[in-house]
Amino acid sequence: METTNGSLNRKLRMALVGGGQGSFIGRVHATAAVLDNRAALVAGALSSNPERAKASAPAYDIAESRAYTSYQEMIDKEKSLPVDQRIDFVSVATPNHTHFEIAKAAADAGFNVICDKPMTFDFAQAEELVKSVEKSGVVFAVSHNYTGNPLVRQAREMIQGGELGEIQAIRANYIQGWLRTAIEAEDQKQAAWRTDPSKSGAAGAFGDIGTHAYNLGRYITGLIPEEISCNLKTFVEGRKLDDYGHAVIRYSNGALGTVTASQISHGRENDAFIEVDGTEGSLQWRQEEPNVMIVRKNGSPHQMYTRDPNAPFMNEMGAAACRLPAGHPEGFFEAFANVYRFAYDAMVARAAGESFETKDTIYPNVYDGAEGMYFIQQCVASSADNGAWLPMKYENARS
Template identity: 70%
Template structure:
């Protein structure tokens, strides 16, 4: 593993390296931890990386690693930097023949996402996108139950991600995360919607498989002086006739990472909440509510959901495990590529470059809809996974 980002004080860089190593299938051996060569070298020992493979830029890392014997060089890079840097790094890595695991959103805008899609399609690399909530066992349980028709025809998809950490203007202080996430030059055209609403939209797509048709969105900036939205709601029309809603907030006091998904079908409904990730509730009229739990070996879990568990029932398994499931599935394909075998590139268990394009379209069209008084905007894309 090689990493771009993850310097001293980084949150998501640490998450990536811990998740990647959870199953002992990879070792972090190189990193461009900072664009400052000295800071990069100072960071390296905190990851157990030799200073000789701590680089001052991703270009230097790709160049130096490419020159090493194949058995010694990195096999993939993880991109854990702010949004505006993703495209340049990912494109260079793919063109150099390295597999890529990229944090979301995939790029700064839709044009970059579509260009990166072409680069990936013209290569043979594995490209994974860390919409990590798709890795939770009960989310994968929901996906397989819906695919099997247990909820019938899908009528409604409600997804919301509610936080409160930006209820005050903390970006004016020494808060690195807030600083870049509220900066249009680094985060993109959307704030809360570009940051967490993309997760909410993606999870509904992942679980149900329903294709979006159009979106109407209203965004709001409640904190005075902030340059990007910190609250918003979108209504989505799906091609099968279903309706969806996505709500995102970063100004709701006392809320942490309250991410919730509900799906209504003609035969039943389900509900999952990220802060209680090992449970999922399924309801049908005239029957007691069923609480599905992450219980491997019980006979109640679908194959994909059970394969996503690492601990026995009753031992909480959460964020790192879900993140690691994305890596584990990508590693399977990286191993297939290394062995010269074919592998699925579109309909993968993990989110991929196609999901990345769809996510960027969602952000762009939500912003465009808001700017046109919540007008309905098309949301279908040829790259959408079916």
């Protein structure tokens, strides 16, 4: 008889940091985490404002006794509970500048972590967090959620299995238009912290969405970057961080890649898309139409792959990321849930005292998060030096 989380035979207990009233991504985490009925949200520190933290708890069905007023209080009190009651993992859904302290405190206390991206405020924090995770042995996932789309995983297996031949070019883009005007000056919550260097870090659009585009290229192709040249630009007058940028990447196998990120393109909503060119074929996938992937080969009809877990053309990794039959669209929440789903497998293994993979995981991990912070650091430095070529190979990167 199949049981919940295998040998664990129970749901994992989740705590959420962030996600209070007015939050977007906190509610996404809470929804994705429980989609497969493998976890339950039982505790939270939902806001840095103690009153708002308490007031937000009923919307998540968190009991008053476990609605904490700070993440420090939450970690201390949860750690003091009996093993069969305390939380198993902490989800961090707060602005960038708070990720490090929360994630490190959770890891140091022995709690598994799922952290929003970018993982930390800067690369130095990321390196320190890697050390904490390695020392504690916790499971650590980063919510680069687009890696959870079934056809992204299908593409990954096809490319790394050689179906497109040698990869020569990657074009990864993330185009939005919501910051075309200075809505941060009108106290729009999401815009305010994302355009504030003290909360968002050294990059604006490139930190917020450029990291997604970069990660998508790395995840799908597995190619190792060697050098990067970047130009960042702030087009909206008075804005303190970039709202548009373009980077060129040289990969170790000789391939070239580009990353373009914009938050000022009229009419563009959430258009993350990637194109990969190989010697034997090319591939295209778009986040706004996630259930379709196009594969092209000269002299042959274009192939349109649709998400179908029972189709013979789906590989094992692509099919494993599906939940619904063909023709029933899966999208943002399901992809986000796949980051959780496969991190849960590692959490269950850890709870059972079994070994689990930490670097070359199907879900984005702490090393991917650190590489994303290195990407931001090098892009900002390159742009400040008129697009100078800078090293991009991160020593702890997945192979």
